Amino acid sequence: MSQLPHSKDTPTADEKVEGLPPGFGTGLPGRIAFWIAFTFSLFQLWVAAYGALASQIVRAMHVGFLLLLGFVLIGNLLAKTRMGQGVYWVLGILGFGTGLYNWVFYKDLILRSNFLTTADLIVGAVLMALVFWLARRLMGWPLAIIAGIFLAYCAWGQHLPGLLGHRGYDWDMLIEHFGFGTEGIYGSPVYVSSAYIFIFVVFAAFLERAGMLDLFNDVALGLVGHWRGGAAQVCTLSSALMGTISGSGVANVVASGQFTIPLMKKSGFRPAFAGGIEATASMGGQILPPVMGAVAFIMAETLNLPYGDVVRAAIVPALLYFGVCFWSVYLESGKHGLLGLPRNELPSPWQALKKQWMLLIPLGALVYMLFANYTPIFAGSMALALVVVLILGMAIAATIGPVAFRFAFWIALGLASAAFLKFGVNLLMIVIGVLLAACVVLRGGRQALVIVRDSLAQGARNALPVAAACAIVGIVIGTLTLTGIASTFIGAVIRIGENNLFLSLVLVMITCLILGMGIPTIPNYIITSSLAGPALEQLGVPLLVSHMFVFYFGIMADLTPPVALACFAAAPMAKVSGLRISIDATKLAIAGFVMPFIAVYSPVLMLQEPYPGSFFAETFGYWAEFLWTLAQAAFAVGLWGVAVVGFLVAPAAMWERAMALGAGILLVTPGMETDLAGFALGIAFVVQHLLRHRGKPSMPVAA
Numbered sequence: 001m002s003q004l005p006h007s008k009d010t011p012t013a014d015e016k017v018e019g020l021p022p023g024f025g026t027g028l029p030g031r032i033a034f035w036i037a038f039t040f041s042l043f044q045l046w047v048a049a050y051g052a053l054a055s056q057i058v059r060a061m062h063v064g065f066l067l068l069l070g071f072v073l074i075g076n077l078l079a080k081t082r083m084g085q086g087v088y089w090v091l092g093i094l095g096f097g098t099g100l101y102n103w104v105f106y107k108d109l110i111l112r113s114n115f116l117t118t119a120d121l122i123v124g125a126v127l128m129a130l131v132f133w134l135a136r137r138l139m140g141w142p143l144a145i146i147a148g149i150f151l152a153y154c155a156w157g158q159h160l161p162g163l164l165g166h167r168g169y170d171w172d173m174l175i176e177h178f179g180f181g182t183e184g185i186y187g188s189p190v191y192v193s194s195a196y197i198f199i200f201v202v203f204a205a206f207l208e209r210a211g212m213l214d215l216f217n218d219v220a221l222g223l224v225g226h227w228r229g230g231a232a233q234v235c236t237l238s239s240a241l242m243g244t245i246s247g248s249g250v251a252n253v254v255a256s257g258q259f260t261i262p263l264m265k266k267s268g269f270r271p272a273f274a275g276g277i278e279a280t281a282s283m284g285g286q287i288l289p290p291v292m293g294a295v296a297f298i299m300a301e302t303l304n305l306p307y308g309d310v311v312r313a314a315i316v317p318a319l320l321y322f323g324v325c326f327w328s329v330y331l332e333s334g335k336h337g338l339l340g341l342p343r344n345e346l347p348s349p350w351q352a353l354k355k356q357w358m359l360l361i362p363l364g365a366l367v368y369m370l371f372a373n374y375t376p377i378f379a380g381s382m383a384l385a386l387v388v389v390l391i392l393g394m395a396i397a398a399t400i401g402p403v404a405f406r407f408a409f410w411i412a413l414g415l416a417s418a419a420f421l422k423f424g425v426n427l428l429m430i431v432i433g434v435l436l437a438a439c440v441v442l443r444g445g446r447q448a449l450v451i452v453r454d455s456l457a458q459g460a461r462n463a464l465p466v467a468a469a470c471a472i473v474g475i476v477i478g479t480l481t482l483t484g485i486a487s488t489f490i491g492a493v494i495r496i497g498e499n500n501l502f503l504s505l506v507l508v509m510i511t512c513l514i515l516g517m518g519i520p521t522i523p524n525y526i527i528t529s530s531l532a533g534p535a536l537e538q539l540g541v542p543l544l545v546s547h548m549f550v551f552y553f554g555i556m557a558d559l560t561p562p563v564a565l566a567c568f569a570a571a572p573m574a575k576v577s578g579l580r581i582s583i584d585a586t587k588l589a590i591a592g593f594v595m596p597f598i599a600v601y602s603p604v605l606m607l608q609e610p611y612p613g614s615f616f617a618e619t620f621g622y623w624a625e626f627l628w629t630l631a632q633a634a635f636a637v638g639l640w641g642v643a644v645v646g647f648l649v650a651p652a653a654m655w656e657r658a659m660a661l662g663a664g665i666l667l668v669t670p671g672m673e674t675d676l677a678g679f680a681l682g683i684a685f686v687v688q689h690l691l692r693h694r695g696k697p698s699m700p701v702a703a
Contacts, residue, residue, distance in 0.1 A: 020138065024461070025076025029085070033072045037460035038453065040065040044198045044460075048381040049425050057103045059186040062194035063131070064099020066467045068092040069460060070134045078137075091130060098127040102180075109180060116176055124179025128475075131185055135472040138465050143523060146515070147472045150479040151178075157483060166483045177478055184478040188301060189470035189526055196297035197466055199380035202459030203366075206387040207359065209455045215356045216241040217259060221341070222349030224326075229333025230340030231267035232274070235260035236281045236325045243285015250520075250558065252282035253569040261573040268338045275574030276584030279566040281325055283555050284592070286521060288318045290367050294466060295525050295554075297376050299547050302529065308371045313544055313606040316630065317552075317595045324591040324637045328645060335647035358394070362386040382420060385428050388452055389417050392435035395448035466522060473523040480530050493535035501539055505600060508532040509553050516557020520565075524554035542603050549596040556592050559585040587644045591637045594668060598636075601670045602629040615672055632675060636667035639682050648686070650693040659685045 024033040043065065047058050075088030101123050102109065109120065116124070128151075136144040151174075153160075158168035169177075178184030182191075220238035227233045238260065242252050257278045264274035286292055289311040296314070300307045333339075353360075362383045369379035393413050400406045413431070420428040439445030480486040497504035511532065516524045528550045536546035558566040561582045568578030586593075599605045602614075604626045610617040617625035643661040646652050652660070663685060666678030 020073055020464075021077050023077065024073065024457070029072075029076050029089075033069065033076055034457050036065075036069050036072060037457040040069055040460040041198075041202055041456040044194065045202070045381065045384070048195070048199055048377050049429070053103075054106060055191065056182065056186060057106055058194050059182075059190045060102030061099040062198070062467065063127070063185060063190060063471050064096045064102075065460075066464065066471065067095020067098070067130050067134055070138060070464050070468065071095060071130075073461070073464075074134075074137055091133070094126055095130045095134075098123050098130070114176070116172070116180070120180070121172060121175050124175040127179045127185060128175065131468075131471045131475075135468045138468045139472075139520065143469065143472060143520075146527075147475040150476045153485065154479050154482060157485075163488050164485070166485070169482065177482055178475055181478070183474075183481045185471050185474040187474040187477050189298065189473050189477065189522075190467075192294075192298045192301050193463075193467045193470040196301075196376045196380065197294040197470070198460075198463050199377065199384060200294060200297075201463040201466065202456065203362075203380055203384045203387065205459035205462055206384060206391070206452075206455040207362070209451050209458070210359055210387065210391055211356055212359050213242060213256070215352055215359055217256070218347045218352035219349045221346050222352065225346045226340040226343045227330070228340055229267075229269070229329045229338050231260070231264040232269055232277050232329040232333070233326060233340075235264060235274075235278050236322060236329060239278065239281035239285055240288055240322050243282065243288045250282075250566050250569050252285050253279055253566050256282065257570050257573045261570060265574070267341070268336065269332070270584075271574045271576040272580040272584045273332060275567060275570035275576060275578075275581035276588055277325065277329060278573075279559055279564075279570045279581060279585045280588040281322070283558050283566050283589070284318070284321050284325065286555050287314055287321060287552065287592075289314055290363075290370055295522055295551055298522065298526065299529075299544075299551065300376070303543060303547060305544065306373050307376050308373055309544070311370065313548060313608065316605055316607065317548075317591075317599065320595060320630075320633055320637065321589075321591045323634070324641055325588060327638060328588050328641045331641055331645040331647045334649070335645055335651065358390055361390065382425075382428065385420075385432060386417060388432055389413065389428075389435065391451050392432070392439050392445075392448050395445045396435065396438050396442060398444055399442050465520065469520055469523045470526075473526050476523075476527050477530060486531050486534070489531045490535040490538070493532065494538055497535070497539040501541075501600075502597075504536070504539060505549070505597060508536065508550065509596075512550055512553035513557045513560050516554050516560075521551075521554045521558070524557065525551050528554065536600075541600050542608050545599050545603050545606055545608060548606060549600060552592055552596045556589060559589050559592075561586070590640050590644065594637060594640070595633065598629070598633050598668050601668075602632075605629050605633060628675075632667045632678070635679065635682055636664040639664040639667075639685070648689050650689075652689065656685060656689060 024030045024037070043061065047053060053061075069092070071088045071092030075085040075092070079085040079088055105120075109116075112120070132144055132147065135147070154169055154174055155171070157164065157166045159165070180186070182188075216238050217234075220234045220241065224230060224233040224237050235256070239252055239256055242256055257275075261274045261278050264277070265271055269277075286295070289296070292311070292314060296307065296310045299305075300310045303310075365386055366379055366383035369382065370376065393410070397406050397409055400409055416431050417428060436449070439449050493504050493507060496507060508528070512524060512528050515528060525547075529547050532550055533543065533546050536549065537543045541549070558564060559582060561579055564578055564582035564585065567582040567585050570581055571578040574581060595605070602610070602625075604610045604614075604617070604622070607626070610622070610625050614625050616628045639660040642648050642652060643657045643664070646657055659681065663678050663682035666674045666681060669675075669678070
């Protein structure tokens with residue numbers, strides 16, 4: 001291994017969890033918290049591999065472990081007195097008890113549905129209160145307030161006038177609905193968190209501990225570090241690569257920004273631009289397959305689609321998004337005369353891959369299994385198991401002297417591991433068991449065991465914010481299903497869209513951006529897709545495209561002023577205000593704001609069937625329509641990049657920037673006439689700009 005494991009008492013940048021300082025705490029309480037996290041991961045992996053428990057029990061235990069670990073960590077890391085620490089530990093134990101209660105009385109609870117006992121109601125009420133409390137401590141007030149408003153609407157909404165009123169529900173019914181049913185706290189978001197998201201968060205923790213972040217940084221430095229504006233190009237590529245395995249854009253900012261932002265500032269980039277490109281690229285990692293910030297799993301489950309369909313729909317917009325990031329960096333670098341990094345100071349990407357190529361095997365296996373239509377839970381579990389095999393195998397291989405024997409060991413291990421596709425999970429578990437036993441007795445093997453142990457614990461810790469968000473957002477989903485208030489919003493959007501689809505889309509966009517100012521991408525997507533997805537579908541927008549529309553603007557909310565969580569996460573490293581960073585990030589992320597609108601009017605951009613009557617599709621075929629739409633989108637966002645930065649081969653005059661902006665608007669406006677006019681105006685702008693500055697040296701303006 002090229003990376004020594006971090007001790008569980010030594011915090012690293014990527015260990016910081018929203019709302020909590022790094023680490024597990026000190027002394028005996030810290031060690032207990034560590035082993036609770038370790039046990040949480042083992043439980044989830046056992047369930048994922050063997051599925052031996054009923055879904056309702058798995059959901060209840062997932063939330064129980066979440067409450068136990070979350071409150072214990074709050075007590076260890078935030079409580080100022082022993083008394084306060086003890087209170088949080090008691091709350092954690094009570095939370096875990098709610099999960100055990102559902103497990104022990106599972107059959108009884110089913111039999112007495114709608115006739116719950118007093119003890120049942122007390123457990124349900126305690127669960128609801130603890131979920132609110134933990135979500136508030138981990139995620140802040142906004143999400144708890146939103147969920148609280150929805151709960152209050154359930155309890156007292158019958159007193160509201162007109163369409164907002166409902167028939168009224170007593171607290172016994174609300175506690176049963178939210179505390180025990182499958183449309184409340186234990187609803188589909190918690191199911192997805194327990195079945196899919198947790199596995200992939202632990203998978204990312206293993207890869208990071210194994211050295212994947214260093215591999216991505218070395219590859220990015222070697223491939224694009226010498227380009228114009230090389231430091232920012234490295235940031236874009238490394239953040240994109242990190243986004244393929246990480247589930248949180250804000251966590252990406254914290255993890256990779258400590259390396260990339262100082263490097264960009266040292267290379268001459270403005271601090272606000274350096275923070276902006278890190279925030280933009282890190283948030284873009286959530287739209288880049290295969291993991292896509294874990295929302296892809298929820299989307300596939302919600303729409304009852306193969307996961308591969310969701311990933312395929314995201315590929316082209318994601319590539320355009322990062323293409324615009326590279327392009328904007330290139331223009332900004334030209335504007336300020338910033339060069340690339342010296343080649344002789346950069347690592348070789350091929351040497352980095354040669355040294356640690358084996359880390360790509362689990363990621364490649366994951367992508368293969370997802371596109372081969374294996375279930376995400378199977379693909380994620382097996383990819384995680386392969387990472388464990390690699391970590392343990394490398395420790396054992398290091399003790400084998402002759403190269404021929406080492407090759408034979410890897411070939412045998414590879415064949416044994418790959419055979420799980422034919423012979424099942426048990427074979428892979430036997431392989432891991434043998435490797436674990438060997439590492440216990442072999443010199444140097446214990447270091448690998450520490451990596452495995454710490455990765456399991458850190459993975460559970462990293463999953464806390466997502467799991468807490470999924471639990472509390474069940475209150476919102478439960479309200480929508482119980483009261484039918486969603487139909488009121490859907491009706492309003494449809495009435496607007498009947499006259500103007502664009503206004504409906506703008507309304508949905510604003511809703512996503514406002515919600516996203518205070519809550520993370522996952523709960524934002526769950527709430528807004530429940531409201532807006534059906535409305536846009538009834539207006540003729542393909543269902544997958546409508547959900548992607550909501551998803552994209554949930555991500556953009558973390559870049560949009562005034563809150564812009566990703567930008568404020570980058571602020572301490574850039575040493576400039578988060579608001580100034582968010583202004584630059586909003587400009588850089590122009591593709592993320594425009595792509596969803598383009599996809600609504602031209603679904604072929606997301607590899608969906610074009611609308612009937614599409615000229616190129618009916619005249620020349622599907623791929624002609626796709627290439628035409630791709631050319632429109634790429635040219636439009638490229639022109640907007642010039643308009644925003646104010647540079648192409650030389651500084652652009654204001655009238656030129658207005659010309660480029662207008663051409664981009666025409667290109668994305670539906671209609672063949674506007675498309676042709678946009679291409680004509682855009683080409684005219686480029687040609688005249690090149691002719692005006694032909695033969696003149698570009699004069700970068702002062703930074």
